[in-house]
Amino acid sequence: MREQLAIWLGRGAGMLSRWLGRGGGTTLPGVMARRIAPNLLQYLSAQLPRGVLLVAGTNGKTTTTRMLADVLTHAGWRVVHNRSGANLVSGVSAVMLAHADWRGRMHHDVALLECDEAALPYIIHETQPRIVVLHNLFRDQLDRYGEVDTIAQHWLTALAELPDSTIVCIQGDDPSLARLAQSLMCRVVVYGNDDLSSARNSVAHLADAGFCRCGHALTYTTRFFAHIGHYTCPQCGFTRPTPDYAITQIHTDGLAGSSITINQTAHCVVPLPGSYNAINALAAYTVADVLGIATAVAPAIAQMQPAFGRYEVVQTPHHALVMALIKNPVGASETIRMFVEAWEQPANLLIVINDRDADGTDVSWLWDADFEHLVPHVHQVFVSGTRAADMRVRMQYAGTPTTHIHYHESLVQALDAGLAQTPAGHTLSVLPTYTAMLDLREILVERGWSKPFWQD
Numbered sequence: 001m002r003e004q005l006a007i008w009l010g011r012g013a014g015m016l017s018r019w020l021g022r023g024g025g026t027t028l029p030g031v032m033a034r035r036i037a038p039n040l041l042q043y044l045s046a047q048l049p050r051g052v053l054l055v056a057g058t059n060g061k062t063t064t065t066r067m068l069a070d071v072l073t074h075a076g077w078r079v080v081h082n083r084s085g086a087n088l089v090s091g092v093s094a095v096m097l098a099h100a101d102w103r104g105r106m107h108h109d110v111a112l113l114e115c116d117e118a119a120l121p122y123i124i125h126e127t128q129p130r131i132v133v134l135h136n137l138f139r140d141q142l143d144r145y146g147e148v149d150t151i152a153q154h155w156l157t158a159l160a161e162l163p164d165s166t167i168v169c170i171q172g173d174d175p176s177l178a179r180l181a182q183s184l185m186c187r188v189v190v191y192g193n194d195d196l197s198s199a200r201n202s203v204a205h206l207a208d209a210g211f212c213r214c215g216h217a218l219t220y221t222t223r224f225f226a227h228i229g230h231y232t233c234p235q236c237g238f239t240r241p242t243p244d245y246a247i248t249q250i251h252t253d254g255l256a257g258s259s260i261t262i263n264q265t266a267h268c269v270v271p272l273p274g275s276y277n278a279i280n281a282l283a284a285y286t287v288a289d290v291l292g293i294a295t296a297v298a299p300a301i302a303q304m305q306p307a308f309g310r311y312e313v314v315q316t317p318h319h320a321l322v323m324a325l326i327k328n329p330v331g332a333s334e335t336i337r338m339f340v341e342a343w344e345q346p347a348n349l350l351i352v353i354n355d356r357d358a359d360g361t362d363v364s365w366l367w368d369a370d371f372e373h374l375v376p377h378v379h380q381v382f383v384s385g386t387r388a389a390d391m392r393v394r395m396q397y398a399g400t401p402t403t404h405i406h407y408h409e410s411l412v413q414a415l416d417a418g419l420a421q422t423p424a425g426h427t428l429s430v431l432p433t434y435t436a437m438l439d440l441r442e443i444l445v446e447r448g449w450s451k452p453f454w455q456d
């Protein structure tokens with residue numbers, strides 16, 4: 001009875017909020033319904049014949065989840081997916097609720113849920129997942145979460161409650177996850193990158209989990225970025241696990257993406273730029289193969305469009321805007337690398353940094369991101385957002401001439417200045433934080449250059 005009432009109320013609230021034009025991403029129905037039936041998520045999850053799949057990680061979880069959603073759909077499965085990015089317990093509940101009928105019945109095969117790092121333990125507890133993907137764990141939004149080890153410990157505690165039939169897929173190149181997997185009783189499947197050509201060994205300042213639990217520094221034979229690589233501990237012998245699924249070859253092709261070979265036999269074209277998207281595809285392949293639908297991976301991923309806001313091209317009347325979300329030092333450094341690889345000549349760049357709750361209120365991460373790498377490749381830099389002043393100082397320290405940095409408090413003015421300084425037919429590249437991207441998106445929608453995101 002409580003579930004029934006919760007479903008009516010929650011679905012009603014969802015319809016009302018859509019009718020009021022608040023978009024599909026609101027969590028209000030989930031919050032309301034959970035007040036009445038706290039076990040709602042459990043109730044809905046238990047009805048799915050192919051179970052619940054969870055994906056967590058600091059970087060790449062949205063793209064990985066979208067890849068996997070396309071693969072599952074291609075295989076003919078009916079998928080519940082929190083595509084709008086609502087990845088807290090209330091948001092996940094709202095998405096499940098929106099897919100139930102008025103009698104509270106689910107007619108889908110599987111739920112695929114991207115999970116916030118801090119919310120994952122609760123979502124694990126309530127959904128009793130069939131598969132959990134732990135993609136990576138970076139220092140991110142310290143003000144919200146605290147240390148990486150604390151998160152890993154919470155994940156471990158939640159995973160320990162699950163039955164032996166649960167499968168945990170981890171990226172073995174991340175030592176914090178490999179360490180966590182050693183303590184699990186359930187089946188662990190490891191994926192990792194064996195193609196050493198995508199390695200860089202010069203990013204020591206990004207290391208945030210470079211120490212073994214025994215206290216000794218890890219030794220890396222290969223480092224892809226930050227603490228991700230091939231490692232071993234000279235003191236206690238802890239070492240990177242041999243992957244069950246490995247990228248054995250990767251060919252990257254700038255913004256066009258890459259093509260990868262997995263376990264020397266499976267080939268996949270990944271139409272999203274950056275070697276990290278190749279790893280996202282590997283994670284999707286791993287889950288698909290565990291589920292017995294690996295043949296759906298290559299055709300599904302080859303047709304992919306980038307996740308909303310992560311990397312997006314918007315046409316304006318005279319320019320192309322290429323936008324890529326930045327939110328933490330590792331992701332930002334990878335995005336900068338991707339931009340620089342794609343630019344054929346010095347480019348104009350708009351950087352919009354906000355420090356609202358959804359961005360993380362601590363912007364000290366700007367100092368850990370590799371903005372220095374941009375300097376030889378940028379022409380004019382436009383900065384805006386609530387922390388535009390910090391960003392201006394950051395670019396000055398990185399070495400951009402002061403005369404090439406343009407500060408605009410108003411985002412509209414910054415955008416217009418950037419476009420005005422960019423020759424027609426050329427690209428203005430944009431690096432926004434999350435809420436900055438939403439603000440920017442609003443301007444683009446108002447001008448008719450882009451549609452509201454809930455229409456995607």
Ligand SMILES: [Zn+2]
Nearest residue numbers: 212214233236
């Ligand atoms: Zn050790």
